[in-house]
Amino acid sequence: MFLDRINSESRLLIFAFFIICLYLSPLFLLGEDAHIRVHDNLDSNLAWYRVLSESGQMLGSSEAKIPQVINGLPRNAYGTEFSLIVWLYAIFPTMVAYALSQTITRVFAFIGMYLLLKDHFLKHKEYTLINVGVALAFALTPFWPSGMLSTLGMPLALWAFLHIRNGERTWKQFLVLTLLPLYSSIVLGFFFFLFGMGVFWLVDFIRGKRNYYFLLALIYMTGMFLVVEYRLVYSFLFDDEPNSRDEYFHARLSLWRVIRLTFKNFVLGHTHVMTVHGIFILTVTLISLYIVITKRLWKEERVFLFLFILNFALSTWYAFWFYKGWLPLTKKFHVMDTFNFARFHFLRPLVIYVGFALGLKIIWNYRKSWKPYAFFFIIAQIVLLIGFNDEVIYHKKPSVKEFYSEPLFKEIKSYIGLPQKSYRIASIGIHPAIPQYNGFYTLDTYNNFYPLSYKYEFRKIIEKELEKNKKIRTYFDEWVGRCYIFTDELGKHYMFKENSKKTLKNLELNTEAFKNLGGSFIFSAVPIENASENNLVLEKTFQSETSVWKIYLYKAM
Numbered sequence: 001m002f003l004d005r006i007n008s009e010s011r012l013l014i015f016a017f018f019i020i021c022l023y024l025s026p027l028f029l030l031g032e033d034a035h036i037r038v039h040d041n042l043d044s045n046l047a048w049y050r051v052l053s054e055s056g057q058m059l060g061s062s063e064a065k066i067p068q069v070i071n072g073l074p075r076n077a078y079g080t081e082f083s084l085i086v087w088l089y090a091i092f093p094t095m096v097a098y099a100l101s102q103t104i105t106r107v108f109a110f111i112g113m114y115l116l117l118k119d120h121f122l123k124h125k126e127y128t129l130i131n132v133g134v135a136l137a138f139a140l141t142p143f144w145p146s147g148m149l150s151t152l153g154m155p156l157a158l159w160a161f162l163h164i165r166n167g168e169r170t171w172k173q174f175l176v177l178t179l180l181p182l183y184s185s186i187v188l189g190f191f192f193f194l195f196g197m198g199v200f201w202l203v204d205f206i207r208g209k210r211n212y213y214f215l216l217a218l219i220y221m222t223g224m225f226l227v228v229e230y231r232l233v234y235s236f237l238f239d240d241e242p243n244s245r246d247e248y249f250h251a252r253l254s255l256w257r258v259i260r261l262t263f264k265n266f267v268l269g270h271t272h273v274m275t276v277h278g279i280f281i282l283t284v285t286l287i288s289l290y291i292v293i294t295k296r297l298w299k300e301e302r303v304f305l306f307l308f309i310l311n312f313a314l315s316t317w318y319a320f321w322f323y324k325g326w327l328p329l330t331k332k333f334h335v336m337d338t339f340n341f342a343r344f345h346f347l348r349p350l351v352i353y354v355g356f357a358l359g360l361k362i363i364w365n366y367r368k369s370w371k372p373y374a375f376f377f378i379i380a381q382i383v384l385l386i387g388f389n390d391e392v393i394y395h396k397k398p399s400v401k402e403f404y405s406e407p408l409f410k411e412i413k414s415y416i417g418l419p420q421k422s423y424r425i426a427s428i429g430i431h432p433a434i435p436q437y438n439g440f441y442t443l444d445t446y447n448n449f450y451p452l453s454y455k456y457e458f459r460k461i462i463e464k465e466l467e468k469n470k471k472i473r474t475y476f477d478e479w480v481g482r483c484y485i486f487t488d489e490l491g492k493h494y495m496f497k498e499n500s501k502k503t504l505k506n507l508e509l510n511t512e513a514f515k516n517l518g519g520s521f522i523f524s525a526v527p528i529e530n531a532s533e534n535n536l537v538l539e540k541t542f543q544s545e546t547s548v549w550k551i552y553l554y555k556a557m
Contacts, residue, residue: 009125012132013114016139019382020106023140026391027099032401034095035394037145039271042403043494044446045146046098047433049089052078054439058090062234067421068441070454070483071518076231076239077449083228084183085148095400102145104183105152110139112156117357120162121303127361133378134357140385141349142393144272150189151273153180154350157190157221161197165204165214177217181224187232188272189346194222196347235449242452249478251326253319261319265345266312275349276388280381281356288359291366301362307355311348318345356381398497398548405547409438412542412553416521424518426461428485428504429496429525430549443517448481455480460513462486468508485509485522496525498543498550504528511535511556522554 027034036042057064057075065072079086088097114135122131143152157180160173184190197218204211226233253261267278275281285308292301321342364374386392397403413420424443425435432444443458459466459476466473468488476486484494489504496502507528512535514522522536531538536554543550 009128009132012128016110016132016136017107019136019386020110020139023386023389024099024103024106026389027095027102030391030399031095033399034391035397035399036098036390037142037394038397038403038495041145042400043431043433046089046094047437048078048447049086049097050094051436052086053090058086062231062238068439069436069445069447070443070450070458071424073445073447073450074235074239076235077447079185080229080231082182082230083148083185085146098145101148105143105145105149106139108149108156109141109143109152110135112153112159113138113353116155116159116162117354119159121354122357122361127364130357130360130364130374130378133382134353134360137356137378137381137385138349138353140382140388141276142274142385142388142390143349144188144274147185147188147272149180149184151346151349153184154189154193154347155354156180157193158350161200161214161217164217165211167213169213173217174220177221178224181221181228186225186229187340188343190221190225192344192347193350194218194225195344244450244452244455244480244483245448247452247455247478247480251322251324253322253324255323255325258319258323261322262316265318266315269348270318270345273346273349274388275352276381276385277352277356280377280384281352281359284356284359284363284377288362291362295366297362301358304355304358304362307351307358311351311355314345314348314351318342398495401546402548404434404437405544405549406438408542408544408547408549408551409435409440411544412523412551413439415540415542415553423520425521425523426485426514426519427523427525428487428528429490429494429500429502430523430551431494432484434549435523443514443519444484446482446484450483455483457513457517458483461510461517461519463510464508490526497548500526500550502526505530507531507534509534509536515556519556522556524552524554525549527552528554 027036051066051068052058055066055068057066058081060075062076064075066075066078081087085097085101088101091097092100114131117127117131117134138152138155141152149156156176160176163169163173181190186194201211201214201218204214267282269275269277288301288304289308292298292305298305321340360374360377363370363377416423420439421441424441426432426442426444427435431446432442433446436442436445462476462485465485465487466476469486469491472486472488472492475482475492482494486492487504487507489506490496490502503526504524507530521539528534528536528538531554535557537557539553539555541550541552
């Protein structure tokens, strides 16, 4: 009786949107005092959006440069201006844009998953609770913020494609296929989704189903992405200058480590597509699998079984992409190094949550007395995901205001007293995104696409430090998205707060190479005890009550 009372579609939908609003409320209420993800977020994307919007090159040509970063970062490194997230950050303050982006993504993630389940997988009204509950859980997953709808928009796209495949072609489906490319990325999700749809169409074709409208829809959405991502297309086809991705080496794991990584990814997922499925969803999957096997429901639950196998296959593919056995092929086909084909696992959020819904249906139907168990797993997963809210997970990290510390860096800017574009700086112990966000022109950066020649020039600055430490040498030489001043004593750590006791005692920088690139100052989060040996002079130390950093300002002599 209890389940019958709550199984009202309108009530459940109102409740779901209330939970989404509650989940998002810290971003709107706290603003810059909110705590959000640092990795691949505060340390990069949010600063990129500001640098781009203030560069005057938002609509710049494919040959344009962004002078604030590495003496001229190619404009194409910051992606397309047709992405609506870029305009959010250009129009609104950072945290308003961030909150709006989160809202857009989570609302459409919910709508997409709900419509997909309701129209194509669990059509009967008795499954409304499952449809709404799973859609809500899917919308609360801690996705990578700048990925937008690249993964969380897949259910909406699949909903549209399945309707078209079934002969139901209306303006709604084509509106979805038109708008999704404006708020997602082809390389961060939809390339793999569209490839999967292509395989789906091909299987239909081989079976004798000549659905050309499905093919045309697939071509249309692919074309939309190519238009939106024209800068990426241009760089791939016409930019002959070697870039940093040309020295990205991924095939280095032994077979045993690959097997371990397969199961780790299968259970725990990946940081860019966090599904938080390892406790309740995996339990539902295994219970449902047991029911299917014991009841011999192979035919009835073939979709569930297919998704289970596909889920494991995607984790296996992800892990084996890093297998050292690929080396002969990567040497022959350079694209295998420059393009991350491991990202087929970005399909997993869609696969896992549709599988979750089908697993709940199996438990729901197994016995009448088991329906409350399905309800329990839905609630448990939602509560678990609420616990993964950024404000909970990152409450011990710096807030946005503390991270970017605008008053502190304004004081440093004032002390230097020169136009920021007239000198170059680099950082030690903090992310270069922080000074970039504050308008400083930096020689260091975090970007995945910049001239390879610059990497070699920058490497001269830290050459002796890399010689001391194999870990940072391999990291820099074989994947240099982070073009940082790495040191042997600090290793791969970039966030030394004001209360840190760490010091640099044996730093060996090539200060002449630093100056040759135009370097004048170093912002260090830790004191350099042998500064004079590196031809550096401590100008002043800066602290602020609103900052978590203590910046030692060194001038290159």
